[in-house]
Amino acid sequence: MAATVEQWMSPDPLTITPGASALEAHGMMLRHGIRHLPVVGERGQLVGILSVDDLRAALPAGTDLRAPLPASERPAASDFLVGELMSFAPETLGPGAELARAAERMAARRIGCLPIVDARGRLVGLLSETDLLHALANGLGAPAARVSPLAALVEELRAEHLALSQKLGRYHAEERRITGELGEVPTDQAERGTRREELLRTEGLEELAGRRLAALEHALERAAQGRLGACEGCGATIPVARLRALPGSTRCIDCVRAGERQGG
Numbered sequence: 001m002a003a004t005v006e007q008w009m010s011p012d013p014l015t016i017t018p019g020a021s022a023l024e025a026h027g028m029m030l031r032h033g034i035r036h037l038p039v040v041g042e043r044g045q046l047v048g049i050l051s052v053d054d055l056r057a058a059l060p061a062g063t064d065l066r067a068p069l070p071a072s073e074r075p076a077a078s079d080f081l082v083g084e085l086m087s088f089a090p091e092t093l094g095p096g097a098e099l100a101r102a103a104e105r106m107a108a109r110r111i112g113c114l115p116i117v118d119a120r121g122r123l124v125g126l127l128s129e130t131d132l133l134h135a136l137a138n139g140l141g142a143p144a145a146r147v148s149p150l151a152a153l154v155e156e157l158r159a160e161h162l163a164l165s166q167k168l169g170r171y172h173a174e175e176r177r178i179t180g181e182l183g184e185v186p187t188d189q190a191e192r193g194t195r196r197e198e199l200l201r202t203e204g205l206e207e208l209a210g211r212r213l214a215a216l217e218h219a220l221e222r223a224a225q226g227r228l229g230a231c232e233g234c235g236a237t238i239p240v241a242r243l244r245a246l247p248g249s250t251r252c253i254d255c256v257r258a259g260e261r262q263g264g
């Protein structure tokens, strides 16, 4: 039997209303690490879709999903409504549609995400490129069980930890090599200068890599205790995107900002 959209879509996606501001939309995308927001009306009917690219068109240059908007840009961003920036009448499919048809449409129209609606036009799910990749992996023989985003992140962090410890080992070897060569005489002045620069560069990287490694260790420890991703301030779930960028995070963005306001 052919796979259907319903088997692979993400049900009950986060949504936004057409009357919400671009600033609210940006905040939601940032907090949840998502690039598309379906826009729904009062009865849950799909009225449009807002992508991060739509937002970028309205928000100050350089807007991305890595940081909140600076305070100076917030008033301008709150002037725009989601309903002004979204794409109206986006491409949709029903939950019973064949997955192959969905993939074909997304590829042909170059869309990253397809809203799934029932017969009455109400949003029931979202099919993303990532969902399609899960389906493809499954078809290619990967286990059917879909891992949670957090479990997938832990695997990712574990692999990064391993790769980074090996890399640091190589940095140390390189450092010893350069230091060893520096100690040798004779070396002319210019050559020495270059070598010193090289060493400093390596040390700068080593410090950054060392910090990342410590953060990864911390995250893996918390994962082992089942505490990774829970904010220590408010108990809310820290988005996977934030944990990927800052694996050592123990608080959500809201709690960190609240702490900064109190000067702590």
Ligand SMILES: [Zn+2]
Residues within 6 Å of the ligand: 231, 232, 233, 234, 235, 236, 251, 252, 253, 254, 255, 256
């Ligand atoms: Zn919090």
